[in-house]
Amino acid sequence: MIAVLLLVIVVGVGIYNRLVRGRNRVSTAWSDIDVQLQRRHDLVPRLVAAVDQYAKYERATLEAVTVLRTEAMQAADVAAKGKLEEELTIGLERIIALAENYPDLKANENFLKLQNELVETENYLQFARRYYNGSVRNYNTLTETVPSNIVAGWFSFESKEFFQKTSDEAANVPLVSLGSVE
Numbered sequence: 001m002i003a004v005l006l007l008v009i010v011v012g013v014g015i016y017n018r019l020v021r022g023r024n025r026v027s028t029a030w031s032d033i034d035v036q037l038q039r040r041h042d043l044v045p046r047l048v049a050a051v052d053q054y055a056k057y058e059r060a061t062l063e064a065v066t067v068l069r070t071e072a073m074q075a076a077d078v079a080a081k082g083k084l085e086e087e088l089t090i091g092l093e094r095i096i097a098l099a100e101n102y103p104d105l106k107a108n109e110n111f112l113k114l115q116n117e118l119v120e121t122e123n124y125l126q127f128a129r130r131y132y133n134g135s136v137r138n139y140n141t142l143t144e145t146v147p148s149n150i151v152a153g154w155f156s157f158e159s160k161e162f163f164q165k166t167s168d169e170a171a172n173v174p175l176v177s178l179g180s181v182e
Contacts, residue, residue, distance in 0.1 A: 011147070012151055015142075015147065015148045015151040016151050016155060018142060018148065019139075019142055019143065019148060019151060019152055019155070019157050022135070022138060022139035022142050023139060023157060023160075025135045025138075025139065026132070026135045026136055026139050026160050028135075029128065029131050029132035029134075029135040029136075030078075030132055030163075032128040032131065032132065033125065033128045033129060033132050033163060035128075036121060036124045036125040036128050037072070037073075037081075037085065037125065039121050039124075040088075040118070040121045040122070040125065041069050041072065041073050043114060043117055043118050043121060044065060044066070044069045044088075044092070045066070045069075046114055047092070047095060047111075047114045047115075047118065048062050048065060048066060048095065050105070050108065050110055050111045050114055051095050051098055051099070051105065051111070053105075054102040054104060054105040054108075058098050061091065061094050061095060061098065062095065064091055065088065065091035065092065065094075065095060068084060068087050068088045068091055069088060071084050072084040072085050072088050077161075078160075078161040078162075078163055079161050081163070082162075082163050082164035083164075085164060086164055089122075092118065096115060096118070099111065099115075129163055129164060132163050133162050133163060136160045136161070136162050136163075137162075139159075139160060140159045140160060142157075143157050143158070143159050144159065
């Protein structure tokens with residue numbers, strides 16, 4: 001009887017520790033996403049300013065992206081943040097596409113540097129998003145399957161939300177033809 005009780009305690013402690021590791025992995029993964037989102041948010045004003053010098057007639061697009069950036073930075077809920085970030089991605093794609101209408105802007109070294117930084121940030125963000133969602137999937141599986149769901153219930157381990165689980169299309173890096181690069 002004591003051996004069975006001891007075995008249950010050991011298994012329970014092992015499951016609890018796996019749940020804690022999973023929760024910590026999710027928190028760390030979210031931190032990685034947050035860093036990339038901040039990097040992206042820091043790029044937006046610089047990109048808007050670069051385009052604004054050339055595209056005075058595109059004020060509505062530039063203002064919409066600026067508003068989306070502010071809303072995305074203030075969103076606390078993972079699902080709301082994901083939706084706003086998806087909309088921001090679409091807005092950034094529009095800004096990059098504006099360069100097609102302004103040949104001087106396409107050739108502007110500052111704009112090209114900002115565009116490359118944005119593409120790099122989007123790549124990092126996509127990797128961080130996949131890692132986070134994988135961590136959430138593993139953690140949620142632990143909190144929902146037997147016997148770990150029993151321990152999760154006792155210690156109030158709750159399922160986590162996925163980040164941007166909507167369309168894969170919005171996660172793609174905004175690619176724009178900037179002429180032939182030889």
